[in-house]
Each structure stands twice: as structure tokens, then as C-alpha cells.
Amino acid sequence: MNKIYSRIESIVGNVIAVKAQDVAYGELAQVKTRYGMSLAETIRLDKEMVFLQVFAGGRGISTGDEVRFLGHPMQVSFSDNLLGRIFDGAGEPRDGGPMLSDNLITIAGPSVNPYKRIVPREMIRTGIPMIDVFNTLVKSQKLPIFSVSGEPYNQLLARIAMQAEVDLIVLGGMGLKYDDYLFFRDSLEQGGALSKTIMFVHTAADPIVECLMVPDISLAVAERFALKGKNVLVLLTDMTNFADALKEIAITQEQVPSNRGYPGDLYSQLAARYEKAVDFSDAGSITILAVTTMPGDDVTHPVPDNTGYITEGQFYLHGGHIEPFGSLSRLKQMVNGKTREDHRSIMDAMIKLYAAYRDTLEKKSMGFQMSVWDRKLLKYGELFEQRMMDLSVNIPLEKALDQCWETLAECFEPRETGLRSDLIQKFWVGRK
CATH class of the missing domain: 3.40.50.12240 (Rossmann fold)
Incomplete structure (x- = not known):
């Protein structure tokens, strides 16, 4: 049976307080005003005082308005x-x-x-x-x-x-x-x-x-x-x-x-x-x-x-x-070893080389002379950002892995990547 109360003890912003019994935390109520009906949710219980957050706000509510508890939480x-x-x-x-x-x-x-x-x-x-x-x-x-x-x-x-x-x-x-x-x-x-x-x-x-x-x-x-x-x-x-x-x-x-x-x-x-x-x-x-x-x-x-x-x-x-x-x-290690055999290795190699690219960028900004290896890293970093990091890129996982190999092949020799020789033999672009 719904419990109905006709006196509101206080109104502070969107929160009203009513003296009521047997009300549960989170229980919904209807507040009936001269402007219509509004839902409210019980947000605090302090002995017999029940505090409710009124969905439509406290404007237009008076202390004599009716509060009807619905006996259930939000559904x-x-x-x-x-x-x-x-x-x-x-x-x-x-x-x-x-x-x-x-x-x-x-x-x-x-x-x-x-x-x-x-x-x-x-x-x-x-x-x-x-x-x-x-x-x-x-x-x-x-x-x-x-x-x-x-x-x-x-x-x-x-x-x-x-x-x-x-x-x-x-x-x-x-x-x-x-x-x-x-x-x-x-x-x-x-x-x-x-x-x-x-x-x-x-x-x-x-x-x-x-x-x-x-x-x-x-x-x-x-x-x-x-x-x-x-x-x-x-x-x-x-x-x-x-x-x-x-x-x-x-x-x-x-x-x-x-x-x-x-x-x-x-x-x-x-x-x-x-x-x-x-x-x-x-x-x-x-x-x-x-x-x-x-x-x-x-x-x-x-x-x-x-x-x-x-x-x-x-x-x-x-x-x-x-x-x-x-x-x-x-949790990526729970699944990326099951996708394709080169997934985890290529992921590690690409990130390691991108970290080296970031270091090279810092050296370049400080005016250091760029070595052959530095220039390779600079080319690699630009391609990595275009092909991998750009959020407009939309390709399946297998195509993305293939593109990783293509990017490495454009910038480095196989021995410079740190990848296992068996993976290089199988996936390196130009060796198939």
C-alpha cells in the first residue's frame, strides 16, 4: 500500500525532507504540486526523517504538498x-x-x-x-x-x-x-x-x-x-x-x-x-x-x-x-597471443621503436646532428603516426598487422627491428 504524507518539513534546493516510516533507501515517491506531478528519489534516511531528491527540482514545491511513496526503487x-x-x-x-x-x-x-x-x-x-x-x-x-x-x-x-x-x-x-x-x-x-x-x-x-x-x-x-x-x-x-x-x-x-x-x-x-x-x-x-x-x-x-x-x-x-x-x-595478453602468431612480437617491436623515435625528436629539437639511424627513426615515427595513431584509420586487425610489417620494411633492415628470425622469414615484406 502506498504511503501518503501531506507535510514537507524542509526544502533545500532540489532536496525535500519528509517525516515518514518504513521507507527504503532509493525508494521512489511522487510529489504532487499545483503545477503537476514530479518523481523524487530517497537519497538519505535519518531516523524518521526521509530526504528526497526531486527530479524536476524544488521550484514550485510548498510545504503543504503531497508526497506519495511508491514502494519500489527506480525501474x-x-x-x-x-x-x-x-x-x-x-x-x-x-x-x-x-x-x-x-x-x-x-x-x-x-x-x-x-x-x-x-x-x-x-x-x-x-x-x-x-x-x-x-x-x-x-x-x-x-x-x-x-x-x-x-x-x-x-x-x-x-x-x-x-x-x-x-x-x-x-x-x-x-x-x-x-x-x-x-x-x-x-x-x-x-x-x-x-x-x-x-x-x-x-x-x-x-x-x-x-x-x-x-x-x-x-x-x-x-x-x-x-x-x-x-x-x-x-x-x-x-x-x-x-x-x-x-x-x-x-x-x-x-x-x-x-x-x-x-x-x-x-x-x-x-x-x-x-x-x-x-x-x-x-x-x-x-x-x-x-x-x-x-x-x-x-x-x-x-x-x-x-x-x-x-x-x-x-x-x-x-x-x-x-x-x-x-x-x-x-588484459590484452589474455587474447593477443591467440589472434595471430606475430601479434605480440610486432606490438612490442613497434612501440620500442616509436619510443626511440620520441628520443630522436628531442635530440633534433636540441640541435644535435642526426645520424643514419636517427633519420630512419624519424621516417618511421611519421609513418607510425599516419598509419597507426591517426583515428581516421579504419582497418581490420590482420590488415593492421600487415601494415606494421610494411612500415618496418620501409624504414629498417630486418636485423634492426629486434624481431625473431622465424617471424621475419614468414612475415617480412619482400621475403615471402
Whole structure:
């Protein structure tokens, strides 16, 4: 039976307080005002005092308005009808399509029992050489994309959404500019990927509580599809906006702030979402890629700093490309030995030579005379950046590996690469 209360004790910003009993954390309520009805979520319990975050904000609410508790937490409809649809952070249609209300599932549930998990063992092909060759994405992996404002991280996510070899994409946007929302929608539609995509989008103009719900709704839907045997890739942007929403609500509740004003449970809040990544032993999988913007390009900022302790590496987007030395996929060794026999060796050799190229660039900038070896490295570095690092390059893994061999052959003698002789005999260009 729904519990109804007709007195609001306090209104502070978007948070209202009501004296109530038998209310659960996360339970939804309806706030009835003279302007209409608004949803609210229970965000704090203090003895008989219940604090609720009002989705539409506190404007227009008076202390005499009615609060009706619904007896359940936030829910979202789950069915194949979600495919190709776009919703807001509260699960309401944003695309003008019909509202879905069948087969409601609860969001923000616990992570999967480890007994149901298997060791990650399959790669996800993206067509992006800096991922497929050098930092392979693995099913059930959780990876952030560390970046700064102005970098093309949303463009990178859109490319991955269109090219990743998965069954389903769930895209969760938090604090997006409206232009970014339209970019995702139009790019996926033109690329033919919208039909296998579900979007939950919170824009900067939407209620802040919906920003907090986007990851939970996205992951709840992804989990149900994974249990049906689908391999799901969840793309989230931007987790720093999510953390800022946590901070704003914590300030409203007058919580004691932690590092740089963020709540003390920031790590737990982030981990609760990232740990939803899973490869089920008897079903599908959930893989998570989440943009984390770093204010001032500061990796010690609380959001990227806490994220790094949770995830299995990171993609570092810098200067318009995925940086070879800042990026790391800790699970790549689980799969890149199974792709092609030369994958791991060519990956190591290419990165080692690119590091030498960076050193040569520094020598050149300081006016040192360039040796024959230095000139080879300079040529190699330019080709590597054009053929591997440029985000416009879109080639399959095998073609990318072949191109690695071609690049080496154009710049070096076989003995200068440090590669094994048996691999050189088999793959070196001109020796076949």
C-alpha cells in the first residue's frame, strides 16, 4: 500500500525532507504540486526523517504538498522494443516514440556473483589500430578513456559504437551538450548502428538526479540483454559529470567533503558501476568503456585517480589520438597471443621503436646532428603516426598487422627491428 504524507518539513534546493516510516533507501515517491506531478528519489534516511531528491527540482514545491511513496526503487522497462530507442535519465522517451511500461526491472542492483563469471578470453574488434593492435579491448573489460575537454572523445565513442563487433550497444550520456546528443544520434543513424543501440541521455539542461541514474539504467538493461546471451558494449560519457552530480547532491545534504569537495564514498560509487562488467559463464557479456575527463589534464584529480584503482588500464586520448605510452589494456595478453602468431612480437617491436623515435625528436629539437639511424627513426615515427595513431584509420586487425610489417620494411633492415628470425622469414615484406 502506498504511503501518503501531506507535510514537507524542509526544502533545500532540489532536496525535500519528509517525516515518514518504513521507507527504503532509493525508494521512489511522487510529489504532487499545483503545477503537476514530479518523481523524487530517497537519497538519505535519518531516523524518521526521509530526504528526497526531486527530479524536476524544488521550484514550485510548498510545504503543504503531497508526497506519495511508491514502494519500489527506480525501474526501467526491458524488452527488445528498447532497440533503436533514445530515452532520458529517468527512462522517459526522448525520441518522440511511445512510452514503454512492460516488464519493469529494478536498476542499481548488486554486481554479478563471481561464481557466474569466467576469465576474459575474447577480444572485441574495433577497426582502430591503436586499440586492436596495441591495447586490445577484451570482452568483460572495464576501461576508462582519460581525456581533457576539447579532445574528440565523443567522436571516438561514436566510431567504436559503429564498428565494434558486439551484439548490442548501450550508450549512456551524462551532462551532454545538446549538440553532442544530436551528434551521437545522427552519427549512429547514418552509420547504420542505431538499430542495435539503446541510448539513455542526460543533457546539461536536465535535472541533476537523472545524471546519477544514467549509468545504473544503462547497466541494468545491459545486464538483462547479457543474460539473454548478448555481448553488450556499454559506452558512458562523461563519468566526471556523474561524479560532479554526486558532489552537488552531497553538498546539498551537508555531508563532510573529502578530496576537492567530492563525497568520501566516491570510490565506492564508481566501483559499483564499473564492477558490472562481466563475462557470464553460461550467457553473454558486458564490456564498459567510459570517458573520464581530467580537469587541467590532471591525472591525480579525484575522479581519474579513483578510477585507475578500479579499472583494468585506460585509453589516454591526447593530441587527437590514443597515446601509445599513456594507454594500457591490462588484459590484452589474455587474447593477443591467440589472434595471430606475430601479434605480440610486432606490438612490442613497434612501440620500442616509436619510443626511440620520441628520443630522436628531442635530440633534433636540441640541435644535435642526426645520424643514419636517427633519420630512419624519424621516417618511421611519421609513418607510425599516419598509419597507426591517426583515428581516421579504419582497418581490420590482420590488415593492421600487415601494415606494421610494411612500415618496418620501409624504414629498417630486418636485423634492426629486434624481431625473431622465424617471424621475419614468414612475415617480412619482400621475403615471402
